[in-house]
Amino acid sequence: MKKLFLIMITAMIAFGFFMPGKVITVKGSDTMVILAQRWAEKYMAEHPGITVQVTGGGSGTGIAALINGTTDICNSSRPMKPSEREKLKIRYASLGVEIKSAKDGLSVYLNDANTIHELSIEQIKNIYTGKTTNWKDVGGKDSKIIVYGRENSSGTYVYFKDNVLGGEDYTSSMQSLPGTAAVVNAVAKDKNAIGFGGAAYAKGIKFAGVKKDANSKAYLPTAENVKSGDYPISRFLYMYTKSRPTGELKDYIDWILSAEGQAVVTQVGYFPVK
Amino acid sequence: MKKLFLFLLIFTLITLKTFAQQDTTVAKVAEKLEEVKDALEGLNESYLETKGIVDALKKIKISGYIQAQYQSADIDGAASFAGGNFSAGMHQRFGVRRGRVKFNYDNDLTQYVLQIDVTEKGFATKDAYVQFREPWMKTFDLWAGVFNRPFGFEIEYSSSSRESPERSRLFQSLFPGERDLGFKLEVRPQDGPLSLFNLKAGVFAGNGVNAETDNNKDFIGRLGFSFPFTEENLAIDGGISAYVGNVSVPAGKSLVTVNSPTLATSDLTVRDAERSYIGGDLQLYYDLPVLGGFSLRGEYISGKQPGTSSGNGSYTAAPAGDVYLRNFTGYYLMYVQNVGDFNQFLLKYDSYDPNTDVAGDQIGQVAAAKLGVGDIKYTTLGLGWIYHWDSNIKFVFYYDMVSNETSKNLAGFTENLKDNVFTFRIQYKF
Numbered sequence: 001m002k003k004l005f006l007i008m009i010t011a012m013i014a015f016g017f018f019m020p021g022k023v024i025t026v027k028g029s030d031t032m033v034i035l036a037q038r039w040a041e042k043y044m045a046e047h048p049g050i051t052v053q054v055t056g057g058g059s060g061t062g063i064a065a066l067i068n069g070t071t072d073i074c075n076s077s078r079p080m081k082p083s084e085r086e087k088l089k090i091r092y093a094s095l096g097v098e099i100k101s102a103k104d105g106l107s108v109y110l111n112d113a114n115t116i117h118e119l120s121i122e123q124i125k126n127i128y129t130g131k132t133t134n135w136k137d138v139g140g141k142d143s144k145i146i147v148y149g150r151e152n153s154s155g156t157y158v159y160f161k162d163n164v165l166g167g168e169d170y171t172s173s174m175q176s177l178p179g180t181a182a183v184v185n186a187v188a189k190d191k192n193a194i195g196f197g198g199a200a201y202a203k204g205i206k207f208a209g210v211k212k213d214a215n216s217k218a219y220l221p222t223a224e225n226v227k228s229g230d231y232p233i234s235r236f237l238y239m240y241t242k243s244r245p246t247g248e249l250k251d252y253i254d255w256i257l258s259a260e261g262q263a264v265v266t267q268v269g270y271f272p273v274k
Numbered sequence: 275m276k277k278l279f280l281f282l283l284i285f286t287l288i289t290l291k292t293f294a295q296q297d298t299t300v301a302k303v304a305e306k307l308e309e310v311k312d313a314l315e316g317l318n319e320s321y322l323e324t325k326g327i328v329d330a331l332k333k334i335k336i337s338g339y340i341q342a343q344y345q346s347a348d349i350d351g352a353a354s355f356a357g358g359n360f361s362a363g364m365h366q367r368f369g370v371r372r373g374r375v376k377f378n379y380d381n382d383l384t385q386y387v388l389q390i391d392v393t394e395k396g397f398a399t400k401d402a403y404v405q406f407r408e409p410w411m412k413t414f415d416l417w418a419g420v421f422n423r424p425f426g427f428e429i430e431y432s433s434s435s436r437e438s439p440e441r442s443r444l445f446q447s448l449f450p451g452e453r454d455l456g457f458k459l460e461v462r463p464q465d466g467p468l469s470l471f472n473l474k475a476g477v478f479a480g481n482g483v484n485a486e487t488d489n490n491k492d493f494i495g496r497l498g499f500s501f502p503f504t505e506e507n508l509a510i511d512g513g514i515s516a517y518v519g520n521v522s523v524p525a526g527k528s529l530v531t532v533n534s535p536t537l538a539t540s541d542l543t544v545r546d547a548e549r550s551y552i553g554g555d556l557q558l559y560y561d562l563p564v565l566g567g568f569s570l571r572g573e574y575i576s577g578k579q580p581g582t583s584s585g586n587g588s589y590t591a592a593p594a595g596d597v598y599l600r601n602f603t604g605y606y607l608m609y610v611q612n613v614g615d616f617n618q619f620l621l622k623y624d625s626y627d628p629n630t631d632v633a634g635d636q637i638g639q640v641a642a643a644k645l646g647v648g649d650i651k652y653t654t655l656g657l658g659w660i661y662h663w664d665s666n667i668k669f670v671f672y673y674d675m676v677s678n679e680t681s682k683n684l685a686g687f688t689e690n691l692k693d694n695v696f697t698f699r700i701q702y703k704f
Contacts, residue, residue, distance in 0.1 A: 069616075069662065069664070085504075090435050091435070092567045092615075093569040094559065094566075094612075095509055097507060173322075242615070243566055243612075244507065244564075
């Protein structure tokens, strides 16, 4: 029986270790998907032997894929939760490796026709928790506020909830859309709409200046304001790997953090970390 | 002039008609727009209604796993803790070790959980509990029903995630079925330094998943910690646990204390046999560059265990005869090494000495000592390899090498038994 055990172990090890090689797969944050695609395109152009496959789906989906072993890199617009690290720990005996790859000013979108130009964090919170439902209550016209947001698999959803809503639940009237681009489109078409998302997607709408509180100065999510920390809703954009990256994976991540990779960050509309 | 007048009249009439037609067209367009608006509002209402239904359905979570396996033992009818004894005349068997389905209604702060186990042996309830979290600090959870006992690490570590096919002999003996019936309070601070610690404490029936048989209630608790060092990719977890309870001695029966190689003491007056354990557990996780993460886990328990004359396992029903009390100790150590994304190798060693007051040839030497099969110490060395085919399927190859204490004075245990077991298992988890 010991022989049988040894034979089966040897056969399966051989099978396990000689699986065909694979491309670098990247999955996760929709906020980061265009940035990740640009990185991949440029890297593949410079490294013809390497294939980088990028898909979105949301930060939560990406982290789940990392835990399930179906992606090499997970893009996330929020830090990994302790419960997610716990799952990685159980499966891979690793807490995961966090790489800060870019910085983003989380923008609040308004329709161009909206007379409002700035909002305080408190006002935004009240709108998104359903306490404020009419634009006149924040200095605008007498119109119902149409609230757009992201689905709960989105890191942007989680970040906004934790850092703007103070952990409170979103209003049940919020219309959840699959992707920041969809939020931008919806706000662009509805003069009473409000939405939130990454700066890189903001076309056809305007950004609300955001104030820390009612007495503070409002800041727009510009590069200077995000870098200086004056803009109150800024965040890092992360990449996660299961364990310490090696080989081609490490080369790719090193390139992203290089001056060349960080230049792509600026081109796409985010802010470099270096 | 008449012609001009006629022309102007006709022109005016045509113009008026055109305007009238335009008015009609505008009215029709406005009407259509209104219809579209109504339709959109209807769709929006329908969407919100559907969203409400979908949101409600998303609260229902179903998960489960099946473990189908082939096992081979050294001899026919081998006694085993690797999924139960082999039947007489058999040393090979196929079986479904676990066939679990878990239903969870997750209402954020409240949870309904029901888990069943369906195999060729039948149907069994595993979990049936409610969980309630206070809404203010979201730190205190109350559990009620049938669920895992909050003792140590291995009990609560899911069988679907555990690398070795079975729990250590120690845990299978002390906590058969892992679960018990009762109430539990969990304290998990959300923020600050206290979030590194957690406390679980509860009161239980003490009979596993079976119905209550007496008024005795057992306390079980664990104070745990979890220190993540994310920069180093290192985690150190652990805890200390305690079990304080009793087993009722039936009327007319004795409490027999078997703590001497020469003479057991019997007491007909004692009605409660002490069941008390204290334990400590430690887990270390570290990501080795290039190779992959490893975990090193260990657990140690000692205490007093009531049992029968021939068995040291915990009671799952009211005792019928004399209750034997033994001082025991046990531990296990397990090393799991990930190699790449798909392979895991493991080494596990466990030891369970059900009676620390006697050893070797003392067992069975003097009849008055009332020592026997229930006092034999066992150690098990397990070697295994796991291949993760994908996120759902894994293959497990595991070989248990079991050694028992020998006594020239105890029939059947004069030499090491042939009870090694090879297990090949396929698990599907969703």
